[in-house]
Amino acid sequence: MSGTTLLINLAGAIALLLWGSQMICGSLLRGFGSPLRRWLGQHLNNRWLALLCGIGITGVLQSSTAVSLMASSFSAAGTLGLAPALAVMLGANIGSTLVVQLLSLDLSLLAPILLLCGFLGLRLRDDSRLESLGCALIGLGLMLLALGQLGSTLKAVENTPVFQLVMSSLDGDLLLALLVAMLLTWMCHSSVAVVLLIASLAATGLLSPATSMALVLGVNLGGTLPALLGADGNVARRLPLGNLLVRLLGVALVMPWITYLAQLESIAQLPPQLLVVLLHSAFSLVLGLLFIGLTGPLATLLTRLLPAPPVASDPGMPLYLDQAGLEVANIGLANAAREALRMADMLSGMLDRVLQLLRSAHLGHAEQVRHTDQSLDLLSAAIRAYLADIGQEGISDQDADRSQEILLLVINLEHAGDILASSLAQLAARRLRRGEPFSAFELGTLYPLHQELLESLSLAVTVFLREDLPTAHQLLARKENVRRLEAAAGREHFRQLREDQSAWAESGDIFQRLLRDYRRVHHHIAALAYPALERAGEREREHQAATTPVASHQEHNPCAY
Template sequence: MSLNAVSINTVSGTTLLINLAGAIALLLWGSHMISTALQRGFGTQLRNFMGRHLKNRWMALLSGIGITGILQSSTAVSLMATSFTAAGTLSLAPALAVMLGANIGSTLVVQLMSFNTAIAIPLLVLGGFVVFKLRDHSGFESAGCAMIGLGLMLLALSLLSGTLCHIESTPVFNAVMQGLQGDTLIALMVALVLTLICHSSVAVILLIASLATTGVMNAQTALALVLGANIGGALPSVINAGSQVARRLPVGNLLVRTLGALAFLPFLTLIVTHVGNKVSMAQLVVYFHTAFSLVLALIFIGFTGPFARFLEQRFPEEERGTELGMPLYLDEAGLDIAYIGLSNAVRESLRSADMLSIMLDRVFVLFQKLDQSIATEIHQVDQSLDLLSAAIRAYLADLGQDGLSDSDADRAQEILMFVINVEHAGDILASSLTQLATRRSRRSEVFNEFELNNIRLLHWEILTSLRMAVTAFLGEDLHAAQQLVARKEVIRQLEASASREHFKTLREDKNAWAESGDIFQRVLRDYRRVHHHIAAVAYPVIDRLGGVVKDNATYGESA
């Protein structure tokens, strides 16, 4: 009889643990759905909003609160702000203010979830499904997924509350809770580790509030757990940082939370004495979490400047590698957030354009004098360009495993086309034009003044087009893209004029035409081929922005 009772209790305990784990997993998945969906559908708009509202520390603070309230994830905001600081587009001081605001924003999420919202669960799930199916558009799909995710989080909290009511009566659980009573430091460490594992301080705070409601812990232990959750919430960003510069912001956020937790720890008893009897245990947890973040923001907002300088000295920028073809900005952390990954790919693409510019300059020097070291340098830069192009293509293929919004997918296609065309232009310079320059020189023949003048004209025009291509690509500038396409006619006329004049000068010297004249004509043709690939960068920009192509060129046309 006793064996049967033990068996029943064991099964019951196992079932409760499974229910608890399932509720926590559902809570984390709902949070992930909201953050991922909103970043995929509206990440670019949120990034632009943040970029426009970071002119001073107070605006940065408010932006951090607002964006965290939307994304319901301070970790996502941390990754966003870290990418800006690592790219050099955002100073560290306002970024620290953003994180102070993000910490406050996460408390607003906790307060929202703490209300009795039972009727909202079916309404959110149903409404999210309707919005998702309403229209085949990434914005509607993202909004629908976010609503469903919010409904799942509320459902998880309901399941969690019901499961905890049964768990609180089990001997093992009571023994664990009794072990935490009176030892605030151990309680803090337990919450820290749990938050690090869950990657969500919001979920852990809500779990603590649910536990506190059951009465299995005293108020002081609950507040110590809240402090531990705040420290643990800052750890994932520190661990994921891939460079010294990228570590500055998450380490700064971790230091602020840790210093704040250590400062609050001695006063927990005093806080419980004055506030504990006036509110419920769940309210005490939520309000303390909010007060903690507010106090940290008010104290540290005035020290973001000196604190930023301290972090910059502690984490100096690393020296760049000497290998030209090694990517510098393709951070793996950016693969999880589409617009961060796209920004990383754009930065590397600009490096590929710089390599093409170097190759153009070296090829022109080679036309003026034979120097085998210059030819070798051109081939080395071309190899580096090929390596970098392959790295960017692989990075774009791995980007957005959860899917890309329509605008992000179009931008990824633009980046891909830019990289491919730059690589093809580099191949022409390295394999064809370099060979033509060395062949003429090896025959002890130099390009005459007429030939060099025409090559120089083409060289300058192509460099101008390359700068215009970068402008159209980087700024998504429709006018620059249309101008770039129009310049194809300028190059065609320069080639035709130089070819006619050159043909006239060699009309009577057919032996010279057989070799020297043919080389110059092929040089003209190859320069036009290079320009064709540069101009092709404009077409995806024109297509996406709804412009009109002012010639009959297509992506696959032959030069």
């Protein structure tokens, strides 16, 4: 077999290994990411429990990089403290070693079984979670196939002159071996795949124990780089930097003793492949036990090294739309939801400014409403673009529904803000510029409408966060209250105009248009109740379909009588 063919086979096996790992991680996050995120947010207050969670989640997702991205996003968003997040990362490092130990066994017979089970899971039922589980099983089967292909290719490669020359150049130069492994791990974004590759190379006998150990240390350093280089902002960089500092300290402690450790009889007698796996596991386990009690001081140090940036003066600039959320759909949706709630707060502030404008006749309030609306539009555009980029490889049905809910909230809040800024506030300012303040009757009519809007906005936020059906029904019922208030105010206003012939016609028209604008704003707020009610209706229909007894064949076959 030619050298070119061997390189193609080797590259293909590594690519298949990485693709299988990505399939497992992406499928499980797509199908079970939202429940996992909720569970993490509720149970990671204890550092030992956080350590165990990191081990378990990495074992399931087959990727410590994915766990690092999740923990970094939680920490940056304030959902998870930095100290527990560091404990999660220590557990994730240990969990990745367990994955290596499992995949280093001879599981060639398991690969076709996993592929078959995954295919059946995709075909038997139209269920998003079962489909995600089937994709994960197929990914695990592909990883096992890739490992078998990798082993057979390396057996053919080990006798080539070029390979022996490369290995001989690394052998003895421990620093070069460490740097090569670190760079390869960063390029592959998978420490598991690179450790398995090193184990396969060590099994050929071309790597000395000292070189194998240096390569393993390089993998541990390189595994921290993807999350660190991909972090956006000081707060997001704290956790991956802490992970890098812990591993860098471990490498600095072990590196000077590699030559001595390699000469120990107990280590020299170990099979080369087993030596790589055990060293990788022991390194992460010892670091985890040493630093689990130092997560608090380390978190304080990282906070001082990477202080939080000053809050942007423009409220329209997003605060929570970090890049890590684009990789993990449920994290990105949580980030978008937090920004959408900021929009609700901004709309509430605009309503307060409008009320101050009506009361005080100070035209500066109208200008403040306009500026807030510009920030609202800017934030809305950022959220919509962020939602479009989340989960480009596909998201679960549940996450897709949540994305549509956030989008509906954002669009309706933006439209409500546009009505307040471009119509309601401008109409009020036009009348006030003519020196015609609103009468006691007009203010007494507008106050109840204004209060209805504020209370309905609060109910809409509750429905969005909790999917509370009684609250959703209450929100829709307020539409009728607003309609009645508008109709009663309009009738009474026309009656007063007929009695007072000296009143300006345009002033009356502006008041009627203000009533209409209040109702239009409320229409956009009340529309936020529909997603929860529609989902409840779908669940009710599914329940009725499941509980309705299936009619017999005779009941549907007229020829049977």
